[in-house]
Amino acid sequence: MNRDTRPSPPGAERADGPSVRIGVLVPLTRPGWVExxxxxxxxxxxxVRDVNAVGGIGGRPLELLVRDTAADPEKAAAAVDELAALGVSAVAGEYHSVVARAAAARADALGLPFLCSSAVLDELTEQPTERVARLAPPQSRGWRIYADFLLGAGHRRIAVAAQQSVYWAAGTRILRDHLAPHGGTVIECDMSALTPAALCDALVDQRATALLLLVGVPDPALEIVTSVRRDPRLAELLMGAPAGQPEFAQWRSSLGADGAGIPFLRYLPESLTPLGERVAKVLRERLGAAPSFVAFEGYDTVAVLADVLRSHGADRARIAAAWSGVAVEGTRGKIQFARTPGISVRQWTWAPVQVVDRDPADLDRFRILHAG
Structure with a gap:
């Protein structure tokens, strides 16, 4: 079995007959965010294991055909073509927004339903479509909540250390538009032109009180954090990472105490549903670490698809037409899709949003600082 194509997990013994296939897009190699x-x-x-343990889809096992996108939009689009030719009923997954946008465009053109698990870029498709639905909250909602957190904490001069990306540019624009009416200023620091040491000098010169890391992990995020923590001039500076970089174990293992107290966005409620509590326990065993919100997004993706497939069958057009009628109890609440102003796809409008950080007194504990 090659790395890109995996059969269904164990648990299909109660289902028989030809499988119902779902194509899955995930970053499994660098430069993708592998964790x-x-x-x-x-x-x-x-x-999928849980679906198949109770009979699958009308007695047929659910099967995932997994493709590694490696954070490459062209590779993702090609994978959608391949999966469509293999007869999948729908495509799901993806974490990186620019990759999900390429996959969504290709799936829409092929008439293939796409349930986006984790990417947040508002403009997931150029034109409104019924074929694409999304579980993660749109970037505009999450990053406005983050901006409200900054304002509530008294920050008005906010620097962003950013790399070149449609995603980072969209985030910067959201922050600026939301902060400006409240007297907030966004200071852009181009990390293609600055070293971490030069960034520290710029932060001092600009009198920034907060620095947001709009950059990739591990590079250059880890080096930036270390440089700022070691600069006594910036002892009172708040560092933040709205894209969620501190969520994962690599951040903790690489930075230790330096990585604590850096607020980020995660898409979890204060309390998981009973299903979520059960899923969290199993995921912790499978991952060898606490599951991130991204793992719950993956589980909820299958919960939605299984419900649609059982109710409407495996026909692509019927699946795409079914998004508006979804009402599924997921790990983080009831999932329903609606048309949200400014969003071109069917959206889970009420996905939970939190601003959290790692507790400096206990690096494995997350403190909820703000919720929206």
């Missing part, structure tokens, strides 16, 4: 991809896939695979 996020591993969590997303773990949730997806556990969801």
């Amino acid at each position: 996020a991809g591993r969590h997303l896939l773990a949730g997806l695979e556990l969801g």
Whole structure:
């Protein structure tokens, strides 16, 4: 079995007959965010195991055909073509927003339903479509909640250390538009032109009180954090990472105490549903670490698809038409899709959003600082 194609997880013994196939897109190799991809896939695979343990889809096992996107939009689009030719009923997954956008465009053009698990870019498709639905909250909602947190904490001069990306540019624009009416200023620091040491000098010169890390992990995020923590001039500076970089174990193991107290967005409620509590326990055993919100997004993706497939069959057009009628109890609440102003796809409008950080007194504990 090659790395890109995996059969259904164990648990299909109660289902028989030809499988119902779902194509899955996840980043499993660099430069993709591999740890996020591993969590997303773990949730997806556990969801399939649970579906197949109770008879699958009308007695047929649910099967995942997994493709590694490696954070490459062209590779993702090609994978959608391949999966469509293999007869999958739908495509699901993906973590990186620019990759999910390419996959969504290709799936829409092929008439293939796509349930996006974890990418947040508002403009997932250029034109409104009924074929694409999304579980993660749109970037505009999450990052506005993050901006409200910054304002509530008294920050008005906010620097962003950003790399070149449609995603980071969209985030910067959201922050600026939301902060400006409240007297907030966004100071852009281009990390293609600055070293971490030069960034520290710029932060001092600009009198920034907060720095947001709009950059990849491990590079250059880890080096930036270390440089800022070692600079006594920036002892009072708040560092933040709205894209969720501190969520994963690599952050903790690489930075230790330096990685604590850096607020980030995660998409979890204050309390999981009973299903979520059960899933969390199994995912912790499978991952060898606490499951991230991305793992729950993976599980909820399968829960939604299984419900649609059982109710409407495996026909692609019927699946795409079914998004508006979804009402599924997931790990983080009831999932329903609606048309949200400014969003071109069917959206889970009420996905939970939190601002959290790692507790400096206990690096394995997350403190909820703000919720929206």
